[in-house]
Amino acid sequence: MSFVVPKESFNGKVLALDFGSGDKVLALGGESSLPFLSFEGQIPNRPVIAYEIQDCPPDDWPETVRNVYKEVSGDPVGWAKYCQDTLKAKAIALRLVSTHPDRGDRSAADASKIIKDVLAAINVPLIILGSNHIEKDATVLVAAAEAASGRNCIIGKAQEGNYKTIVAAALAHNHKLIAMSELDINLAKQLNILITQMGFDKEKLITDPMCSALGYGLEYTYSVMERIRLAGLAQNDATMQPPILGDVGMYVWKIKETVASETDVPDWGTLQERGIAWEAMTATAMVLAGTNLMIMRHPRAIETVGKTIDELTA
Amino acid sequence: MIIIGEKISVIAKKVREAMNARDPKPIQELALAQWKAGAYFIDVNIGPAEENGEDLMKWMVESIQQVVRAPLCLDTTNASALEAGLKAHNNEWGKALINSTSNDPERFGMLELAAKHNAEIIALTVGKGGLPADAEERCGIAAEIMARAAEFGVALEDIYLDPLILQVCTTQDQAMHSIKAIKMFQELNDPPMKTVVGLSNISNGVPKHLRSLLDRVYLTLLMYEGLTAAIANPLDKDLMDVMKTTEVFMNKTLYAHSYLEM
Numbered sequence: 001m002s003f004v005v006p007k008e009s010f011n012g013k014v015l016a017l018d019f020g021s022g023d024k025v026l027a028l029g030g031e032s033s034l035p036f037l038s039f040e041g042q043i044p045n046r047p048v049i050a051y052e053i054q055d056c057p058p059d060d061w062p063e064t065v066r067n068v069y070k071e072v073s074g075d076p077v078g079w080a081k082y083c084q085d086t087l088k089a090k091a092i093a094l095r096l097v098s099t100h101p102d103r104g105d106r107s108a109a110d111a112s113k114i115i116k117d118v119l120a121a122i123n124v125p126l127i128i129l130g131s132n133h134i135e136k137d138a139t140v141l142v143a144a145a146e147a148a149s150g151r152n153c154i155i156g157k158a159q160e161g162n163y164k165t166i167v168a169a170a171l172a173h174n175h176k177l178i179a180m181s182e183l184d185i186n187l188a189k190q191l192n193i194l195i196t197q198m199g200f201d202k203e204k205l206i207t208d209p210m211c212s213a214l215g216y217g218l219e220y221t222y223s224v225m226e227r228i229r230l231a232g233l234a235q236n237d238a239t240m241q242p243p244i245l246g247d248v249g250m251y252v253w254k255i256k257e258t259v260a261s262e263t264d265v266p267d268w269g270t271l272q273e274r275g276i277a278w279e280a281m282t283a284t285a286m287v288l289a290g291t292n293l294m295i296m297r298h299p300r301a302i303e304t305v306g307k308t309i310d311e312l313t314a
Numbered sequence: 315m316i317i318i319g320e321k322i323s324v325i326a327k328k329v330r331e332a333m334n335a336r337d338p339k340p341i342q343e344l345a346l347a348q349w350k351a352g353a354y355f356i357d358v359n360i361g362p363a364e365e366n367g368e369d370l371m372k373w374m375v376e377s378i379q380q381v382v383r384a385p386l387c388l389d390t391t392n393a394s395a396l397e398a399g400l401k402a403h404n405n406e407w408g409k410a411l412i413n414s415t416s417n418d419p420e421r422f423g424m425l426e427l428a429a430k431h432n433a434e435i436i437a438l439t440v441g442k443g444g445l446p447a448d449a450e451e452r453c454g455i456a457a458e459i460m461a462r463a464a465e466f467g468v469a470l471e472d473i474y475l476d477p478l479i480l481q482v483c484t485t486q487d488q489a490m491h492s493i494k495a496i497k498m499f500q501e502l503n504d505p506p507m508k509t510v511v512g513l514s515n516i517s518n519g520v521p522k523h524l525r526s527l528l529d530r531v532y533l534t535l536l537m538y539e540g541l542t543a544a545i546a547n548p549l550d551k552d553l554m555d556v557m558k559t560t561e562v563f564m565n566k567t568l569y570a571h572s573y574l575e576m
Binding site: 185187231 | 566568570572575576
């Protein structure tokens, strides 16, 4: 008897969106199968990896990843150009860290200026992230949406405590929006409902169920992402069909495995290799769970994950 | 859960008058309201329609599909009117559903129409004789209809078996027989047979203030046994809320605080 591959087909489909402008527009999502199971459905777009940059020098990043950017990270424009031109980034994520009240408390107007300067210098799509301070993001991201008007960016993250103003700004300036909740599929669904009830098109939404690093709760993130995908595909739950974001770098490059020196933990191998492997491994797990867009830091980790995606889509 | 919106029926005076006058507006409003409330199919019950049945059904189908992007459930005993409706039906949003065939030879023509026009069909598990006594008898009739459907070339996945709900106020013991039949029908095939009920039959003849309560509690019990679809009133918000809540408990939809609004 010949072997027949069991196939599952779904009624639901992940929503597709694009971001950026001109000939560098990138498309996300659109798949009707679980990740990489292209024999069961359509997978029109591969996962996208964006290089993370900041609006201030990355003093809190460990040396392994800080050193890569030491020549350029004093200036967000130069940093962005370096990612685009030298590292061949397909997308860039600008995190407005210095607007955080504890990290410099720079104004929304300052942030707007940086965004405009960065956008003037690059042509790849841009993701604009706040400092993850609920109140401050509500003003910073509103200004950011205006500053980036016409460039079809992704802005975020809108959370339960601040989504209203951020949604209105993304709507007014026609950007895509990241909706973030904290590792809880029911809250992720609820936030998507609340945002769409404001008249925001679900086809412009990206769900961030919150990332975590390998060894630090990755299995929770993986499980929530997987359940979101299954709700969208198998239950055809329209609120769970937006593409998924994995904000990988910021969760990886602070844990002790990426920071502890070789003198302190000689058994753990080279610090440099360890950090890169940790980010690549975490991101690979995210991709397998169904992530459509990832934000990462180390070029070699990004390259490694890109190759894995190549092999799985070949 | 598939809701077949039951409000467009010749029994309702407003609908009957609009049909006679060929005034599409009241009918379109009812279709749109039911669709927005979550109906998947819109039932179009024109009765026996002995005069101008073909023309009436065609006009109904076209008028309704002008305003809702949904498949229709065509409900008449007049086979030629039904065929006119099937020809006019736009399948872009799903196949039409024929209401209904049964084990009565007079209704076999409906199976032929389902095969010919690639429509789904409701099969009432009753024969020419009296009403079925229990779940086992309903299953026996279902099996006969399934065999007949195969002869006519109707796929089993296009059939919704209907146990025939009887009113609780006169035939109380039948309520449980029908629930059991829903469970047993599914076992007649793999993948399981689809099932449907005319929900409000359960509360026929009871005081008006009790009807919605009886309907929705009964719906929950039927859903628990795996009911696929119900001909019901989607404008009854209490009923729809109970349906959505049951779907949450059964893990068919993902819970969120606003689940009732979806």
